[in-house]
Amino acid sequence: xxxxxxxxxxxxxxxxxxxxxxxxxxxxxxxxxxxxxxxxxxxxxxxxxxxxxxxxxxxxxxxxxxxxxxxxxxxxxxxxxxxxxxxxxxxxxxxxxxxxxxxxxxxxxxxxxxxxxxxxxxxxxxxxxxxxxxxxxxxxxxxxxxxxxxxxxxxxxxxxxxxxxxxxxxxxxxxxxxxxxxxxxxxxxxxxxxxxxxxxxxxxxxxxxxxxxxxxxxxxx
Numbered sequence: 111x112x113x114x115x116x117x118x119x120x121x122x123x124x125x126x127x128x129x130x131x132x133x134x135x136x137x138x139x140x141x142x143x144x145x146x147x148x149x150x151x152x153x154x155x156x157x158x159x160x161x162x163x164x165x166x167x168x169x170x171x172x173x174x175x176x177x178x179x180x181x182x183x184x185x186x187x188x189x190x191x192x193x194x195x196x197x198x199x200x201x202x203x204x205x206x207x208x209x210x211x212x213x214x215x216x217x218x219x220x221x222x223x224x225x226x227x228x229x230x231x232x233x234x235x236x237x238x239x240x241x242x243x244x245x246x247x248x249x250x251x252x253x254x255x256x257x258x259x260x261x262x263x264x265x266x267x268x269x270x271x272x273x274x275x276x277x278x279x280x281x282x283x284x285x286x287x288x289x290x291x292x293x294x295x296x297x298x299x300x301x302x303x304x305x306x307x308x309x310x311x312x313x314x315x316x317x318x319x320x321x322x323x324x325x326x327x328x329x330x331x
Contacts, residue, residue, distance in 0.1 A: 257288070
């Protein structure tokens with residue numbers, strides 16, 4: 111067994127208020143890849159509902175006091191998504207930020223092999239994703255911690271033992287921010303610990319687990 115492999119992370123920022131948000135897909139996508147989109151939206155009092163794009167499965171969508179929303183969406187790739195965009199439509203004109211992970215060597219079924227924690231929300235400088243115990247037990251699991259906050263506060267530190275932290279800020283006034291990081295850990299459950307923000311903000315946080323493929327091949331180079 112081997113851990114699922116993150117082949118790329120594609121970030122897209124939306125600094126202008128709009129309902130259409132054309133999220134960029136990775137430049138290279140092969141059939142059977144897992145595409146995992148983390149999507150944060152808000153604009154000083156919005157966090158409206160997001161329409162799940164065709165072909166995607168919504169795994170998580172939580173709003174904190176009608177201000178900021180964080181969603182998790184997954185797709186078993188067809189292999190035709192290379193360099194395209196996917197429209198994540200919000201009910202109101204809002205800013206947004208998105209991270210799309212391209213993952214290989216995973217177990218291969220959405221939603222069975224991608225699970226998310228219960229929601230965690232708060233107002234502080236320490237967004238803290240909830241603990242997650244995936245149904246498959248202790249395996250070489252890929253864990254992703256994510257948080258979205260309003261008013262676009264930067265992340266200054268990531269959960270302990272999590273790497274490749276990426277912070278994306280929508281760019282407009284009163285926008286939103288999204289940060290994610292990942293960890294490889296063979297464990298039956300995981301509690302990532304908190305992010306650290308530059309300023310206290312309203313936030314939503316979540317933990318995502320991706321199940322490995324049994325006898326997965328080595329990562330591509």
